[in-house]
Amino acid sequence: MLNIRIEKTQAPKELPTKENPLKFGTIFTDHMFIMNYETGKGWHDARIVPYQPIALEPSAMVFHYGQEMFEGLKAYRADDGRTLLFRPNKNAERTNRTNRRICIPEIDENDYIDAIKALVKVDEAWVPTKPGTSLYIRPFIIATDPFLGVRPSDTYMFMIILSPVGAYYPEGLNPVKIWIEDDYVRAVKGGIGEAKTGGNYVASLKSQVKAHDAGYSQVLWLDGVHRKYIEEVGAMNIFFKINGTVVTPMLNGSILPGVTRDSVIQLCKNWGIPVEEKRISIDEIFEAYQNGTLEEVFGTGTAAVISPVGELRWEDHIMPVKTGEIGELSQKLYDTITGIQLGKLEDNNKWTVEVK
Structure with missing residues (x-):
């Protein structure tokens, strides 16, 4: 099992109210997951920290050669109070399929799912309960080497952020x-x-x-x-x-x-x-x-x-x-x-x- 260090925020945000519509991808929860990669060391330092900006060199390879990937899945609040993920193993499989194609190191798929579950658990209060709503989960990986050259990076960041979202079609399934x-x-x-x-x-x-x-x-x-x-x-x-x-x-x-x-x-x-x-x-x-x-x-x-x-x-x-x-x-x-x-x-x- 992935060993995840957890640092809770000291300044929690106000949760969205039922009266406010949740616009897709505009509100983010209190925490995020980060894990680093370094050639020769592998994936390491898995941690959940307060949601915050990240610092990258202007020469970071992600900006210049587009070596990055992302995924998307959701967590749902069941009527009995449980929080459910839908087929996260398929997202883990697809992550590694993408990684292989663009030369990003693969991530153990069990660790990938553990990271998602751990972050959602920390921010479980953010899983909305109104019909049609959910907690959108965005895992992504970026190349971070400060290098202007076309080759795979030697360093990467794997991150996961969360965003409560409303119904995709608030007025119903209109074609x-x-x-x-x-x-x-x-x-x-x-x-x-x-x-x-x-x-x-x-x-x-x-x-x-x-x-x-x-x-x-x-x-x-x-x-x-x-x-x-x-x-x-x-x-x-x-x-x-x-x-x-x-x-x-x-x-x-x-x-x-x-x-x-x-x-x-x-x-x-x-x-x-x-x-x-x-x-x-x-x-x-x-x-x-x-x-x-x-x-x-x-x-x-x-x-x-x-x-x-x-x-x-x-x-x-x-x-x-x-x-x-x-x-x-x-x-x-x-x-x-x-x-x-x-x-x-x-x-x-x-x-x-x-x-x-």
């Missing part, structure tokens, strides 16, 4: 409008598209602004080679229900292996719903829309869980998805996953981990 990008690309096979690193997200900003200016909420990305195969939507994975079958792009090296994505696939299989992971072209989606077999479209991710799509725009084609309302399967998936996360439904897959 969003999606702009299908056919100019810019996000990632290609062999690149870092499957890694959870900032470069993937900054590459998406230009198209996101373009989509917002046109009245659309998110961007759906096509592949970077043929410019015809569906990849991701915004920071989420994407699913289509076509003629009774649930279809999602297969993991091909440029698509992030989402935890919620995997959960949706497993639930569909449990329910006997046909589900396929395959290469899907935008032409197939347009054809399904034209012949009336495009029944539902939804994104999946940690923040929103399920994000129903009510309209797709591809070139000059506007494709409303059925009535523009949330589909029956999308609603069932959302209710089931959030029910498991909150301890309201039987966790037959053993996905939740209690913070004790």
Whole structure:
């Protein structure tokens, strides 16, 4: 078990009140976790300290060569008072997958989960109780060598911060409008598209602004080679229900292996719903829309869980998805996953981990 030194804050912040809306990623708890890495010494000095600024050299490699990664998961307050994590082992696995891709030293996955549980336990009072709320957990690693040269760093910091967040859709699961990008690309096979690193997200900003200016909420990305195969939507994975079958792009090296994505696939299989992971072209989606077999479209991710799509725009084609309302399967998936996360439904897959 990871030996964690704990230093409690002497100036605790005021907890958010039930009257104040929790805006995503704007409020942070009293403490944070830090662990350092040094070549020849490994990961060491695990500690929980008061939330505070960090000091880095202007020449720190993270600023110049982007060697950094991050993850995202949540802690939930169950009706019986327990604090639950949802599949943290998958985030630990994905962390090390990213680490291998961008030459960051791997972290023992049990230590990773222990660090999360320890920090959440220290700041457990910050786990909100209002329906739809949760405590967002952001683990991340940065390269800290003060060196201007393109090579892996010899020193790193692994940190975890916490942020209480409100419901992603405070007014309910209202379907969003999606702009299908056919100019810019996000990632290609062999690149870092499957890694959870900032470069993937900054590459998406230009198209996101373009989509917002046109009245659309998110961007759906096509592949970077043929410019015809569906990849991701915004920071989420994407699913289509076509003629009774649930279809999602297969993991091909440029698509992030989402935890919620995997959960949706497993639930569909449990329910006997046909589900396929395959290469899907935008032409197939347009054809399904034209012949009336495009029944539902939804994104999946940690923040929103399920994000129903009510309209797709591809070139000059506007494709409303059925009535523009949330589909029956999308609603069932959302209710089931959030029910498991909150301890309201039987966790037959053993996905939740209690913070004790």
